[in-house]
Amino acid sequence: MRTFHNEVHLFTKFLTTRNGVLFQQDCLKVLPLIREGSIDCIFADPPFNIGKDYKNGYDDKRQNEEFIIWCKEWISQCSRILKTGGSFFIYATPELNIKFGNILNELLSFRHWIALTMKGTFRRGMRLYPAHYSLLYYTKGEPKTFNLLRTPIPTCRHCKGEIPDYGGHRGSLNPSGLNLTDFWTDTSPNRHRKFKVRPGVNELKIIIPERAILISTNENDIVLDPFGGGGSTFQAAEKNKRNWIGVEKYDCNHIRRKLQEEFPDSIDKPPGFEIENYFQQEISL
Numbered sequence: 311m312r313t314f315h316n317e318v319h320l321f322t323k324f325l326t327t328r329n330g331v332l333f334q335q336d337c338l339k340v341l342p343l344i345r346e347g348s349i350d351c352i353f354a355d356p357p358f359n360i361g362k363d364y365k366n367g368y369d370d371k372r373q374n375e376e377f378i379i380w381c382k383e384w385i386s387q388c389s390r391i392l393k394t395g396g397s398f399f400i401y402a403t404p405e406l407n408i409k410f411g412n413i414l415n416e417l418l419s420f421r422h423w424i425a426l427t428m429k430g431t432f433r434r435g436m437r438l439y440p441a442h443y444s445l446l447y448y449t450k451g452e453p454k455t456f457n458l459l460r461t462p463i464p465t466c467r468h469c470k471g472e473i474p475d476y477g478g479h480r481g482s483l484n485p486s487g488l489n490l491t492d493f494w495t496d497t498s499p500n501r502h503r504k505f506k507v508r509p510g511v512n513e514l515k516i517i518i519p520e521r522a523i524l525i526s527t528n529e530n531d532i533v534l535d536p537f538g539g540g541g542s543t544f545q546a547a548e549k550n551k552r553n554w555i556g557v558e559k560y561d562c563n564h565i566r567r568k569l570q571e572e573f574p575d576s577i578d579k580p581p582g583f584e585i586e587n588y589f590q591q592e593i594s595l
């Protein structure tokens with residue numbers, strides 16, 4: 311098994327696929343070892359510090375100040391390793407993404423605050439009923455890749471006809487679909503247990519990291535996710551022939567199971583790219 315080490319850190323890969331490498335490790339131990347300006351796209355869905363039970367030992371309720379200091383560290387590291395023109399997406403609650411945006415505004419260029427419909431939340435105290443999550447989209451300078459995605463033209467549930475109200479421009483609609491907007495209504499999480507790798511833990515629908523990846527990368531570009539969770543980013547990358555580097559500190563077996571199920575021909579094969587090129591210290595075998 312390959313081992314990556316320097317004076318401070320020592321870690322081994324958990325699994326490889328034809329397109330990716332997953333490390334079971336604290337992301338703050340892996341990120342500092344990655345070369346500056348080497349990653350095309352980062353997708354991060356961090357813990358929200360709301361006391362959620364990840365069922366893996368992770369303590370999701372720290373002092374707020376301590377949590378934000380920790381977030382500054384991984385956000386700064388992620389910004390450092392992005393290529394010029396590379397993209398950084400962070401999925402979080404609006405309250406957290408306001409704070410993350412403040413950090414990012416010092417480091418990268420704002421592109422979008424994407425609102426994603428979130429059903430099934432609760433209204434608390436003197437607040438409105440929260441109905442969206444946020445996906446921040448920043449780039450290092452002007453984006454080097456921007457692929458405009460299209461979504462299916464909505465149809466009437468009853469007559470199945472196309473819904474004709476598109477701001478008075480019905481005649482000029484592109485038949486291949488509508489321009490993807492910054493308001494996503496088709497991405498609510500899977501509520502049914504059978505779709506989850508770890509029952510009880512909310513994993514993102516693949517469409518969320520997949521859209522981020524498709525907008526901002528081309529085939530064989532490299533995508534990094536520092537908070538692997540159930541592995542939705544790695545599935546999206548693998549499916550779309552992007553190379554990927556993943557990190558998850560706790561149990562990675564569910565990621566293995568999912569990749570095994572979806573990509574049986576790829577799992578445990580050596581990656582088709584030089585992982586060593588992304589690390590800034592010697593690698594010994």
Ligand SMILES: C[S@@+](CC[C@H](N)C(=O)[O-])C[C@H]1O[C@@H](n2cnc3c(N)ncnc32)[C@H](O)[C@@H]1O
Nearest residue numbers: 336337355357513514537539540541542558559
């Ligand atoms: C919200 S989940 C990510 C879910 C993932 N996006 C998905 O769709 O499956 C956050 C993950 O970060 C992991 N985590 C927490 N602290 C970490 C750290 N320091 N380094 C790496 N992973 C960490 C948690 O174990 C958890 O699985």
